[in-house]
Amino acid sequence: MPALGGCVTSGTSSDKPAESNAEKTAENPLGVKADAPLEVVVFKGGYGDEYAVKAEATYQQKYPQAKIDHKGLQKVGEAMQPRFVAGTPPDVVDNTGAGRLDIATLVGASQVTDLADLLDAPSLDQPGTKVRDTLLPGVVDDGTFAGKTVALNFTYTVWGLWYSKSLFAERGWTYPKTWDEMVALCGEIKKTGVAPWTYQGKYPEYVNDPLLSMAAKTGGADLVKAVDNLQPGAWKQDGLVQAATAFAELAGQGYLMTGSEALSHTEAQAAWCQKKAAFIPCGSWLESEQKGVAPAGFDMVMGTVPARSSSDKLPVTAVQAASSESFLVPAKAKNPAGGQEYLRILFSKQSATAFAEANSTLPAVAGATDGLTLSSGLGSVRDAVTAAGSDTFTYRFRTWYAPLAKAVDDATGELVNKRISPADWSTRIQKAADAVAKDSTVTKFTR
Structure with missing residues (x-):
């Protein structure tokens, strides 16, 4: 590029x-x-x-x-x-x-x-x-x-978490509005032999999206702007560390389908359509992409990322x-x-x-x-x-700074596979953001 x-x-x-x-x-x-x-x-x-x-x-x-x-x-x-x-x-x-x-x-x-x-x-x-x-x-x-x-x-x-409406109705599961509800539901799902989550492991940007959505809801527009504007310490903000902690918890409790890390987007999405996992993160192109793969009556729908806490600055209905x-x-x-x-x-x-x-x-x-x-x-x-x-948001750093986007993706892949801690995740990405900020050959943008 x-x-x-x-x-x-x-x-x-x-x-x-x-x-x-x-x-x-x-x-x-x-x-x-x-x-x-x-x-x-x-x-x-x-x-x-x-x-x-x-x-x-x-x-x-x-x-x-x-x-x-x-x-x-x-x-x-x-x-x-x-x-x-x-x-x-x-x-x-x-x-x-x-x-x-x-x-x-x-x-x-x-x-x-x-x-x-x-x-x-x-x-x-x-x-x-x-x-x-x-x-x-x-x-x-x-x-x-x-x-x-x-x-x-x-x-x-639009980015969110996808699930089968028919599967949830059949099992009596209710889509969670808060992260505590999500963790509790994942425990119930796992007991049935279904993996709570899978993700497109070869492309960790997919799981990045709900993590960064949670952070934006927690910290609001100021958090997103600080990240995009390469502000010092932006990736150390509490909202981002909290979101990383939530996804580390998801992995730590065994709620990610075994082997997800090695799956391509088509493989992970096919497994989800086979009801091997209840949730998968993806953008709104998923339905079109799964034509001919999802079985009749699967009725896939997208839910918004649950709220991290009651003190979130954006409502649970906010979407990336x-x-x-x-x-x-x-x-x-x-x-x-x-x-x-x-x-x-x-x-x-x-x-x-x-x-x-x-x-x-x-x-x-x-x-x-x-x-x-x-x-x-x-x-x-x-x-x-x-x-x-009006409660929509998006990060611009991925479009503006490709090296930073890759650093975030790589770190999140390591995080959800339990190889680094949330603190390490934050430190690692901040170092990459600081390098971009100091590189005089990179055109900078602000919002």
Whole structure:
């Protein structure tokens, strides 16, 4: 990633986009030149790219003279790096998937367009409402770097603990609201021969999510900001140590399924679908990922991370949520106005609703699932977002500082496998955070 990111800083100041603006009107708020070609590059991953093609068809109807070039790719970064270097990027890039371009590096090299005009433009199908006001909480912030919003994320991910509603009903188990209730329930579950928890052991970031969610609920927004802003001693905060202690307790009492550490995400999730474990931590993509794996009647649902104590600063309904599937308009695009207009179409309510129906995934557009008959998983995610209201939170250090993210993941893997203590966990991560803070070659961001 550093090598890939470093390459995109190349190019010269003479590499400027062709003039592509027309007069801005009520019907054409972004000043799109009607006959300007449009090139769209989309990550063709788990969601496919049909949703993007549909938005292109709408663009074509609106601008029939425009020639649209669509590319659905697996390795977006590998394909786009030389084009950013040459100053000939496409007009829209879905910068998603393994090996994607480092957005922080793109921002530092002034390679991405400020999307303020798009955000302040009227929504395509919600009259009287700006695009920015149609998005779920945190979406604009997720794409904002150094005060400029340079990316818009199309899907909305919520993290929590997943369980089978039918299994819990069958056994008479009630989802816990507090950590004490969780520990007590785990004891009851273990007596039945079912492991209370499993997790995607080869990728410890999965178990990191509920740990960091618990910490955020305990310490509130100030704790999250201190972590993201690399403040001295941030990882020594009581909320983080308490959360680490809770997960060390989970492991210490034998409530993690034996062998979980060696499992990939697909293996752990398959074991959970076979009812070998009651809980698994994951983001809201889990249901879509388990199609064809989960048995009929499994009825998977997501619950929020239980409260650590009655003195938590955020309510138990608070959830960690962030947008993903990141779209940007390169600064040197030939048709930046068209790129932003394409995103205005993609982020319309009609487009987002069609995406939700096809992919069982919550889009970043508010109200996109209204009136739909939702699956058990997506319905539980929608209900969690509704219950949380403004009490959503997300950490940004993972996006901003990849080395720190890896250090946190590695330390949490060691913690839940009883190889380090909560105090050691805190000290180890703080050392990594301090190293990032002192590294003058790393661009710093604050919130």
